[in-house]
Amino acid sequence: QVIFMNNEFVKKEDAKISVYDHGFLYGDGVFEGIRSYNGNVFRLEEHLERLYDSAKSVMLQIPYTPEELTNLVVETLKKNNLKDAYIRLVVSRGVGNLGLDPLSCAQPNVIIIAESLSLFPKALYETGIEIVSVATRRSRSDVLSPKVKSLNYLNNILVKIEANLAGVPEALMLNDQGYVAEGSADNIFIVRKNKLLTPPGYVGALEGITRNAIMEVAAQKGYDIQEAVFTRHDVYVADEVFLTGTAAEVIAVVKVDGRVIGEGKPGPVTNDLLASFRELVQEDGVK
Numbered sequence: 621q622v623i624f625m626n627n628e629f630v631k632k633e634d635a636k637i638s639v640y641d642h643g644f645l646y647g648d649g650v651f652e653g654i655r656s657y658n659g660n661v662f663r664l665e666e667h668l669e670r671l672y673d674s675a676k677s678v679m680l681q682i683p684y685t686p687e688e689l690t691n692l693v694v695e696t697l698k699k700n701n702l703k704d705a706y707i708r709l710v711v712s713r714g715v716g717n718l719g720l721d722p723l724s725c726a727q728p729n730v731i732i733i734a735e736s737l738s739l740f741p742k743a744l745y746e747t748g749i750e751i752v753s754v755a756t757r758r759s760r761s762d763v764l765s766p767k768v769k770s771l772n773y774l775n776n777i778l779v780k781i782e783a784n785l786a787g788v789p790e791a792l793m794l795n796d797q798g799y800v801a802e803g804s805a806d807n808i809f810i811v812r813k814n815k816l817l818t819p820p821g822y823v824g825a826l827e828g829i830t831r832n833a834i835m836e837v838a839a840q841k842g843y844d845i846q847e848a849v850f851t852r853h854d855v856y857v858a859d860e861v862f863l864t865g866t867a868a869e870v871i872a873v874v875k876v877d878g879r880v881i882g883e884g885k886p887g888p889v890t891n892d893l894l895a896s897f898r899e900l901v902q903e904d905g906v907k
């Protein structure tokens with residue numbers, strides 16, 4: 621396996637970063653998780669747009685153009701002989717001194733890792749998963765917008781730890797007002813009487829690229845789909861619930877906080893959208 625690191629490809633064992641990198645010392649940096657299917661990098665343009673937006677928001681200058689990064693992502697896949705892969709693109713503030721001031725960091729570190737990864741075992745896509753809502757909240761009043769995919773993911777990690785403690789694969793994060801926001805690294809949709817709802821960005825959810833793709837696909841298929849603010853109650857009484865994300869793809873949720881959702885198995889709308897998503901990713905993407 622080779623990893624792209626600052627203008628060269630290096631072996632996995634040699635891909636090392638200084639302990640003075642502010643990405644390590646302070647979580648100062650931004651990232652994207654991207655996926656390729658059958659050699660097509662899914663929605664790479666959108667991922668790069670979000671990366672540059674995140675970087676702009678935290679005043680981090682990415683030392684490549686989007687075209688260069690596009691080529692580097694594709695090259696990383698090719699060099700690793702990967703067609704179906706999870707790609708991690710990281711831009712950290714770079715090496716500085718121990719103080720937090722980014723002015724001491726001369727040059728960002730840019731890293732691209734590609735490998736095979738599946739977040740959930742295959743069987744869970746057939747059965748659906750159980751989730752719980754957790755105490756960790758998504759704060760909408762933070763100065764750093766939840767739209768920024770920064771290297772500081774402790775909030776999301778706390779969500780995952782709470783999921784682990786509850787013995788379930790994923791959890792539901794509410795915002796500081798108690799409205800449903802998202803999972804640890806995925807967006808949520810609920811279906812009630814054939815109407816699909818997903819929380820808007822301002823609730824505190826990342827506007828996921830998979831989420832947006834599913835919204836497009838659902839609209840094309842004639843589903844009534846809307847952004848809406850909702851509570852856990854609405855999730856409990858939904859006919860179907862599913863999560864979307866680059867790593868999670870589309871996965872049904874069949875139990876939330878002990879309440880069985882619908883019939884307790886992936887519902888027809890979720891299955892229909894999962895099938896359409898699987899078709900879409902095979903054909904849509906940067907080669």
Ligand code: PLP
Nearest residue numbers: 805806807826828829830865866
């Ligand atoms: N929410 C958070 C906090 C995430 O980190 C992610 C993963 O990127 C998502 C949602 C899902 O977004 P996407 O579909 O773009 O992967």
